[in-house]
Amino acid sequence: MQDSYRHKGMRRQLVRVVREKGIRDERVLAAIGKIPRHFFFENAFLEHAYEDKAFPIGSGQTISQPYTVAFQTELLELKPGDKVFEIGTGSGYQSIVLLELGAEVYTIEYQKDLYDKTSWFLPEMGYKPNFFYGDGSQGMPRFAPYDKIIVTAGAPTVPDALIDQLKVGGILVIPVGDAKTQQMLRITKTAKNRVRTETFTDFKFVPLMGEDGWGK
Numbered sequence: 001m002q003d004s005y006r007h008k009g010m011r012r013q014l015v016r017v018v019r020e021k022g023i024r025d026e027r028v029l030a031a032i033g034k035i036p037r038h039f040f041f042e043n044a045f046l047e048h049a050y051e052d053k054a055f056p057i058g059s060g061q062t063i064s065q066p067y068t069v070a071f072q073t074e075l076l077e078l079k080p081g082d083k084v085f086e087i088g089t090g091s092g093y094q095s096i097v098l099l100e101l102g103a104e105v106y107t108i109e110y111q112k113d114l115y116d117k118t119s120w121f122l123p124e125m126g127y128k129p130n131f132f133y134g135d136g137s138q139g140m141p142r143f144a145p146y147d148k149i150i151v152t153a154g155a156p157t158v159p160d161a162l163i164d165q166l167k168v169g170g171i172l173v174i175p176v177g178d179a180k181t182q183q184m185l186r187i188t189k190t191a192k193n194r195v196r197t198e199t200f201t202d203f204k205f206v207p208l209m210g211e212d213g214w215g216k
């Protein structure tokens with residue numbers, strides 16, 4: 001797959017759209033301007049790659065809308081070297097944005113075929129997060145604590161395990177709601193047993209599956 005001047009032009013336009021919607025973090029905008037999103041699309045759908053829309057990636061899942069990726073990433077307030085746990089690898093696009101911002105990324109995917117595809121494809125593109133297959137709704141205690149946790153699927157509630165696995169000062173970004181819409185939450189762990197929760201606008205995600213999600 002090639003990255004042509006035309007694709008680069010379409011990416012610049014996408015960055016303008018995402019900026020106009022309110023994203024201010026220049027590092028996030030630069031990542032969106034750099035990553036060839038059309039690499040994640042079948043040839044027949046290439047024209048859709050630089051629309052600010054979610055798009056099907058198989059297994060009933062989606063590559064998130066660029067604005068949503070940018071919004072969640074901005075809320076994480078990433079610092080280079082932050083250890084980030086991502087729940088819902090999906091296409092891997094969000095993982096790449098995190099890597100571009102200098103994070104050390106641990107990412108888990110529930111669907112085996114997506115895990116297989118993405119854990120092959122991202123290294124082909126030169127990106128190497130730590131890939132895991134399984135249910136991330138209860139976190140991944142083996143590598144905890146994390147500086148940041150990002151959930152890219154809609155949860156019914158905030159899983160306690162994710163708060164437990166954050167460092168003090170760490171941030172969890174998670175959409176919580178019902179099957180139709182979810183409100184974006186930013187939860188900062190201010191002390192061992194204390195959190196501060198900020199609420200943002202509604203989004204629409206595929207459901208978080210698993211034990212502390214919507215079930216199997």
Ligand code: SAM
Pocket residue numbers: 061062063064087088089090091092093094095108109110111114134135136137152153205206207208209210211213
């Ligand atoms: N970050 C992804 C991207 O950039 O393409 C977004 C993918 S999609 C909106 C959400 C993903 O979360 C899906 O691939 C889905 O299979 C996955 N997922 C849902 N529940 C999960 C769970 N309990 N553990 C891990 N992944 C889960």
